[in-house]
Amino acid sequence: MRGVQLKTVATGARPAFADTIIRGDCVAALEQLPAHSIDVVFADPPYNLQLEGGLTRPDQSVVDGVDDAWDQFASFEAYDAFTRAWLLAVRRVLKPDGTIWVIGSYHNIFRVGTMLQDLGFWILNDVVWRKTNPMPNFRGKRFTNAHETMIWASRGPKSRYTFNYEAMKAFNDDVQMRSDWLIPICTGSERLKDEAGDKLHPTQKPEALLARVLLASTEPGDIVLDPFFGSGTTGAVAKRLGRHYVGVEREEAYIEAATARIAAIETAPAAALQLLKGKKAEPRVPFGALLERGLVQAGAILSAANGRHQARVRADGSVESGSHSGSIHKVGALVQGLDACNGWTFWHTHVDGRLALIDTLRQQVRDEMAVAGG
Amino acid sequence: MRGVQLKTVATGARPAFADTIIRGDCVAALEQLPAHSIDVVFADPPYNLQLEGGLTRPDQSVVDGVDDAWDQFASFEAYDAFTRAWLLAVRRVLKPDGTIWVIGSYHNIFRVGTMLQDLGFWILNDVVWRKTNPMPNFRGKRFTNAHETMIWASRGPKSRYTFNYEAMKAFNDDVQMRSDWLIPICTGSERLKDEAGDKLHPTQKPEALLARVLLASTEPGDIVLDPFFGSGTTGAVAKRLGRHYVGVEREEAYIEAATARIAAIETAPAAALQLLKGKKAEPRVPFGALLERGLVQAGAILSAANGRHQARVRADGSVESGSHSGSIHKVGALVQGLDACNGWTFWHTHVDGRLALIDTLRQQVRDEMAVAGG
DNA sequence: AACACTAGTGAATCCAACA
DNA sequence: TTGTTGGATTCACTAGTGT
Numbered sequence: 001m002r003g004v005q006l007k008t009v010a011t012g013a014r015p016a017f018a019d020t021i022i023r024g025d026c027v028a029a030l031e032q033l034p035a036h037s038i039d040v041v042f043a044d045p046p047y048n049l050q051l052e053g054g055l056t057r058p059d060q061s062v063v064d065g066v067d068d069a070w071d072q073f074a075s076f077e078a079y080d081a082f083t084r085a086w087l088l089a090v091r092r093v094l095k096p097d098g099t100i101w102v103i104g105s106y107h108n109i110f111r112v113g114t115m116l117q118d119l120g121f122w123i124l125n126d127v128v129w130r131k132t133n134p135m136p137n138f139r140g141k142r143f144t145n146a147h148e149t150m151i152w153a154s155r156g157p158k159s160r161y162t163f164n165y166e167a168m169k170a171f172n173d174d175v176q177m178r179s180d181w182l183i184p185i186c187t188g189s190e191r192l193k194d195e196a197g198d199k200l201h202p203t204q205k206p207e208a209l210l211a212r213v214l215l216a217s218t219e220p221g222d223i224v225l226d227p228f229f230g231s232g233t234t235g236a237v238a239k240r241l242g243r244h245y246v247g248v249e250r251e252e253a254y255i256e257a258a259t260a261r262i263a264a265i266e267t268a269p270a271a272a273l274q275l276l277k278g279k280k281a282e283p284r285v286p287f288g289a290l291l292e293r294g295l296v297q298a299g300a301i302l303s304a305a306n307g308r309h310q311a312r313v314r315a316d317g318s319v320e321s322g323s324h325s326g327s328i329h330k331v332g333a334l335v336q337g338l339d340a341c342n343g344w345t346f347w348h349t350h351v352d353g354r355l356a357l358i359d360t361l362r363q364q365v366r367d368e369m370a371v372a373g374g
Numbered sequence: 375m376r377g378v379q380l381k382t383v384a385t386g387a388r389p390a391f392a393d394t395i396i397r398g399d400c401v402a403a404l405e406q407l408p409a410h411s412i413d414v415v416f417a418d419p420p421y422n423l424q425l426e427g428g429l430t431r432p433d434q435s436v437v438d439g440v441d442d443a444w445d446q447f448a449s450f451e452a453y454d455a456f457t458r459a460w461l462l463a464v465r466r467v468l469k470p471d472g473t474i475w476v477i478g479s480y481h482n483i484f485r486v487g488t489m490l491q492d493l494g495f496w497i498l499n500d501v502v503w504r505k506t507n508p509m510p511n512f513r514g515k516r517f518t519n520a521h522e523t524m525i526w527a528s529r530g531p532k533s534r535y536t537f538n539y540e541a542m543k544a545f546n547d548d549v550q551m552r553s554d555w556l557i558p559i560c561t562g563s564e565r566l567k568d569e570a571g572d573k574l575h576p577t578q579k580p581e582a583l584l585a586r587v588l589l590a591s592t593e594p595g596d597i598v599l600d601p602f603f604g605s606g607t608t609g610a611v612a613k614r615l616g617r618h619y620v621g622v623e624r625e626e627a628y629i630e631a632a633t634a635r636i637a638a639i640e641t642a643p644a645a646a647l648q649l650l651k652g653k654k655a656e657p658r659v660p661f662g663a664l665l666e667r668g669l670v671q672a673g674a675i676l677s678a679a680n681g682r683h684q685a686r687v688r689a690d691g692s693v694e695s696g697s698h699s700g701s702i703h704k705v706g707a708l709v710q711g712l713d714a715c716n717g718w719t720f721w722h723t724h725v726d727g728r729l730a731l732i733d734t735l736r737q738q739v740r741d742e743m744a745v746a747g748g
Numbered sequence: 749a750a751c752a753c754t755a756g757t758g759a760a761t762c763c764a765a766c767a
Numbered sequence: 768t769t770g771t772t773g774g775a776t777t778c779a780c781t782a783g784t785g786t
Contacts, residue, residue, distance in 0.1 A: 076491055106500040106525070110491065113484025117450060123761080125517045126480040128502050130554050132743055137550060140539040143499045143590075146552035149523075151480070160764075164690065165514040165776095170701040171662030171691030175778070176511055178520035180504050180554070182657075182743060183666060208666035215690045216517075241689055268689055272673035276692040276699060278514070279775065280764085286773090329773060338434045342774050424761045431757090432776040440759050481761060505758090510777040513762035518778080522759080559758060562781055577759050 014244055018223055021235070021247040021255050026227045029248040030089040038093045038246070039162075039222035041100040042213060042234050044205060045086065048079045048108045068202065076111065083108075083115045086227055091119060091155065093225065099124065099161045099217055103150045103205070113151050121153040124161070128180040129209055133187070152217070161217070166278040168216050177216070183208045192231050192257055200257055201231040210237035218243050220273050232258025239265045242273045283369060285362050287328050287343070288317030293368075295361045302328070302347040303355060309335040311347065319347075328358070388618055392597055395609070395621040395629050400601045403622040404463040412467045412620070413536075413596035415474040416587060416608050418579060419460065420445040421482045422453045431512050440576045444624075453482065457489045460601060465493060465529065467599065473498065473535045473591050477524045477579070487525050495527040498535070502554040503583055507561075526591065535591070542590050551590070557582045566605050566631055574631055575605040584611035592617050606632025613639045657743045659736045661702050661717065662691030667742075669735045676702070676721040677729060683709040685721065693721075702732070 015037060022029040073079040094100065100121065102112050116123065127150040134146040154161045168177035183206055190207060192200040210233050218224060220242040226234035229247030231254060238245040239262055249255050290296040291313070298315040311321035311331050318326055324334040328343025344362055348355035389411060396403040423445055429437040447453040468474065474495065476486050490497065501524040508520040528535045542551035557580055564581060566574040584607050592598060594616040600608035603621030605628060612619040613636055623629050664670045665687070672689035685695035685705050692699055698708040702717025718736060722729040 106487070106497050109500075110484045110487025110525075113480070114488040117484065123480050125519065126483075126523070127517060128504075128521055128554065130502075134552070140550075141537055143501060143526075143542070144550040144552045145499065147502055147554050149500070151484075152517075157761080163515060167690035167692060168517070170704075172660040173658070173662075174701045174703060176514075176518045178508070178518045180502065180521050182663075184742070211666065211689075212662075268672045271686060271694075272688050274688055274694065274699075275690055276688070284765090284773080327773070336434075340430070340434060340774080342776090344774070421759055422761090423759060426761075429760060429762060430776090435756080437760070437762095438757075439761095445759085479759060479761095481759085505779095507758080507779040509758045509760070510779090511760080511762060512777055514776055515762045516760090519760065558780085561758070561779090565758095573758085 014221075014223070017246050018244040019235075019239070019246075021229055021232070021249055021258060023249060023252065023255055025250060026086045026248050027089045030086075030093055030227065033093045033225075033246070035092050036095045037223065038090075038225040039095055039098050040214070040218050041090050041094060041098070041225045041227070042210065043086075043090070043100065043102045043226065044203065044228050044230065045083070045102065045104065045108070045112070046073075046228075047105050047203075048073050048111075064202075079108065080111055080115065083112055084119070087112075087115055087119055087121075090225070090227060091121075094155055096155055097160045097162075099152060099154050099159070101150055101152050101213055101217070103129070103148055105145070105148050109149045109151065116151060116153050120156055122155070122157040122159065123151060123153045124163075125152045125179050126150065127152060130180055130182045132182060132184045134185065150213075162219060162222075164216055164219075164275050164277075167276040170276045171212075171215070181209070181212060183212070186233075192261065194253075201254060204231045205233045207233055207237050207240075210234055211241065214238060214241055214243055215275075219275065220270075229258060230254055232261050235262045236265050239267055242267050242270070282366060285365050285369075286317065287358075289365055290358065290361050291315070291317055293365060295364065296349055296358070300349060302349060302358070304332075304335075304346060305348060305355070311335070388595075388597070391620050392618040393609075393613070393620075395603055395606075395623055395632060397623060397626065397629055399624060400460045400622050401463045404460075404467055404601065407467045407599075407620070409466050410469045411597065412464075412599040413469055413472050414588070414592050415464050415468060415472070415599045415601065416584065417460075417464070417474065417476045417600065418577065418602050418604065419457070419476065419478070419482070419486070420447075420602075421479050421577075422447050423479075423481050429512065437509075437512070438576075442576060450485065454485055454489065457482075457486055458493070461486075461489055461493055461495075464599070464601060465495075468529055470529055471534045471536075473526060473528050473533070475524055475526050475587055475591070477503070477522055479519070479522050483523045483525065490525060490527050494530055496529070496531040496533065497525060497527045498537075499526045499553050500524065501526060504554055504556045506556060506558045508559070524587070536593060536596075538590055538593075545586070545589065555583070555586060557586075560607075566635065575628060578605045579607045581607055581611050581614075584608055585615065588612060588615050588617055603632060604628055606635050609636045610639050614642050616641050657740055659739045659743065660691070661732070663739050664732065664735050665689070665691055667739060669738065670723055670732070674723060676723060676732070678706075678709075678720060679722060679729070685709070 017033055104112055129148045131146050134144055137144050186204045186206040191204055194200045214237055223244045224234060224238045225246045227248045229249040235245040235247055235258060296313055298313055300313045302311045302319060311319040313319050319328055319331050321331050321335050324331050328347055329341055332341035332343045332346040344359040347358050349358055391407060423440055425439050425441060478486055503522045505520050508518055511518050560578045560580040565578055568574045588611055597618045598608060598612045599620045601622045603623035609619040609621055609632060670687055672687055674687045676685045685693040687693050693702055693705050695705050695709050698705050702721055703715055706715035706717045706720040718733040721732050723732055
C-alpha cells in the first residue's frame with residue numbers, strides 16, 4: 001500500500017499543494033488540504049514562554065528574548081485550546097500510517113504531549129536535542145537550559161509507521177541511534193538575517209536537526225507538512241533530501257525569506273539519497289528454493305552450531321528432528337524448547353566436511369536473483 | 375514498623391517524622407505530616423507503562439518488564455486523578471520556598487508536567503537523565519529509549535528556592551551545570567537483591583542521580599520527602615549527604631529493605647563530597663555527525679590511502695561501494711575482504727585537492743563537543 | 749595473577765505479510 | 768477481521784568460570 005503511493009509520488013504525480021507555502025492561520029489553512037495526504041508532520045509551535053520583565057546579561061546588555069505576539073497566551077487553557085485545534089487539523093490531513101514530530105521546551109512540551117495522548121496519538125519516542133552551545137543561565141538561578149524536547153508519535157497504536165532503523169544505525173557507527181541527539185544551535189551563515197543584519201526569526205532550527213528527523217522517519221518522495229513554517233528550515237531540508245514539503249505561515253516576511261532560501265537549495269543526487277535498508281527489505285527466499293537450486297539435497301542433515309541438534313531435510317522443504325517436523329524455524333524452536341527461532345541463522349549444512357550456515361546459501365540465491373533481475 | 379532511628383544531625387531541632395518511613399498509601403500518609411514542613415520533594419511515581427504481550431531479546435531470552443499492579447491504570451483520566459491527588463497532598467506539606475522533583479518517562483511525564491502547571495507549581499528546569507547503558511530497542515522499531523526526564527519546580531512563581539549554583543558549577547569542572555546529566559543505571563552491588571538473588575525493586579534509581587539532585591537543591595539539615603520511597607535511594611543519599619528524609623511506602627518488604635539499607639549508610643564528611651566528581655570520557659562521534667556539520671557532503675567520494683578503493687557517501691550516513699553498502703566500517707571491511715575495519719583510519723576525503731583522513735575531521739567535531747560533555 | 753569466554757540483565761508502550 | 772507463520776532483532780556492563 002505504502003509502496004504504491006511512494007512510486008506515484010516519485011514519478012512526478014504529486015499533489016498540487018506539494019512544495020508550496022500556504023499563507024494564513026494554521027487551522028484555516030489546513031482545511032484546504034485533503035484528508036490523509038501527509039506522510040510526516042514536523043511542528044515547531046509557539047512555546048508560550050512566560051517572560052516577565054527584561055533579562056540582562058552580567059554586563060547589563062539586554063537579552064533579546066522571544067516576546068513576539070504569537071508567543072503570548074492569556075492562560076494555560078488558552079494555550080491548550082490552541083494546541084488542540086491545530087493538532088486536530090493536522091490529524092485530519094495525516095495519513096493513517098503517518099507520524100508527527102513536535103518540538104518544544106518545558107514551557108509548553110508537557111501540555112503538547114498530554115494533548116497528543118488525549119487525541120489518540122501514540123508516542124513512539126521523546127527525543128532530546130542536546131545543544132552543544134546553549135545560552136548560559138545568566139543569573140545563576142537554574143541549570144543551563146541546554147536541551148529541547150521533541151515528541152515523535154504515530155497517528156495511533158497500530159500504525160505501521162516508517163522508521164529507517166538501518167540508516168540511523170549506520171549513521172551512528174553501527175550502534176542503535178539513541179533518543180538523545182547532540183547538535184549545535186543554528187548560528188553563523190546558516191542563520192537567516194534581516195536587512196538590519198539581525199536574526200530574521202527568533203527560533204530558527206538547525207538544518208542538522210531536521211535532516212536527522214527526515215532521514216529517520218521519511219522516504220524520498222514523502223510529503224512533509226510544517227504548520228508553523230517560519231524561516232522554512234523544514235522545507236529547505238526536505239528539498240535537499242528529495243522530500244516534498246508543505247508549509248503554513250502567517251507572516252509574509254517569513255514566507256518571502258523562506259521562499260528565497262528554498263529556491264537556492266539543490267536536491268542531493270539520487271544515489272546519495274539511497275536509504276540503507278535491512279534484511280526485511282530484501283526479497284523473501286523460501287528454504288525450498290535452496291533445494292530447487294541444488295544447494296541443499298533432500299535427505300541432507302542440518303546441524304546446530306553447538307552440534308547438539310540435528311534435523312533431516314525433506315523433499316518438500318520441511319525438516320524433521322525426532323518427533324518434530326515443520327519449517328526450519330518451527331523445528332529450530334521446538335528442539336530448543338523456545339517459542340521462536342530464526343532457522344536461517346540456526347541450522348548449518350555440511351559443505352566439504354565443514355559446517356556452513358544456511359543463511360549464506362540464502363545469500364547466494366539472492367545474489368543470483370539480483371543478477372537475473374537486472 | 376513505623377520508622378528507623380538515626381543519629382541526630384547537628385543542625386538543631388528536627389521534627390519527629392524526620393528520618394522515618396511511613397507505611398501506607400501516599401495521600402493518606404501525607405495527611406499525618408504538618409503543612410509546610412518539607413524542604414524538597416523527590417517523587418518517582420508509577421510511569422503507567424502500557425505493555426501488551428511479552429518482549430524477547432534477539433536470543434529469545436525474556437525481558438522482565440514492569441508489570442506490577444501499582445503501575446496499572448484504567449485510563450489516562452485515572453492516571454491524571456491519581457497524579458492530581460498526590461501532588462495536592464505533597465503541595466500541602468511543602469514549604470512555600472520548597473521545590474519538587476518528579477522523574478518519569480514519555481509515558482507519564484507530560485501528564486505530570488501539565489498537572490504541576492495546573493496546580494500552580496512553577497517549572498524551573500526539565501532535567502534529562504541520559505543513561506550510559508540503557509536497554510536497547512530489541513526489535514529495531516524505534517530509537518533506543520536512552521533517557522528519562524525529571525521536572526524541577528518551585529511551589530509558585532515567586533518562591534525563593536534553593537539552588538547551589540556554585541557547588542554545581544564546581545561539580546562540573548567550573549562550567550555551569552547543564553540540564554542533561556550522564557549517569558549509569560543502577561546495577562551491580564548497588565542494586566538491592568532479594569533472597570533469590572533477583573532485583574528487589576524493578577525501578578531502583580542510582581544514588582548518583584539522587585546525589586546530584588540533593589546537592590543542587592538542598593542544604594545540609596533539610597528535610598526531603600519521597601512519597602514513593604521504594605528501595606529507599608532517596609533516604610540513603612539524604613543520610614549520606616547529611617540531609618533528613620521522610621519516606622512513604624505501601625509495601626512492607628520495601629520498607630524493611632530500605633530500613634536496613636539506610637542503617638548501613640554513614641553520613642559523609644563534607645570534604646568527601648568532592649569525590650562525586652566524575653571523569654569525562656572522550657565523546658564518541660558517529661560518522662553521521664560529520665555530515666550534519668557539513669565537514670563531509672552527501673555524494674562525496676571517500677578513498678583508501680592506496681587509492682585502490684572508493685566509496686560514495688549517502689545522506690543517511692551510510693556509504694556504498696559497488697554492491698556493498700553500510701557504515702564506513704562495514705564497507706571498509708567488505709572492499710578489503712576483511713572481517714573488520716576501522717573506517718575512521720581507512721577512508722579519506724578530498725580537501726583542497728589533497729587526501730585527508732576522516733579521523734582528523736572527527737577530532738574537529740570532538741573539540742567542538744568537549745564543552746557539551748559527550 | 750591475568751586473561752578469555754560465557755551467561756545474564758536493565759521503567760519497553762518493540763513485526764509484518766499472508767491466508 | 769482474525770489467526771498463522773516466516774523470520775528479524777541488542778548495548779553496556781557485571782559476575783562467574785575456566786585456562
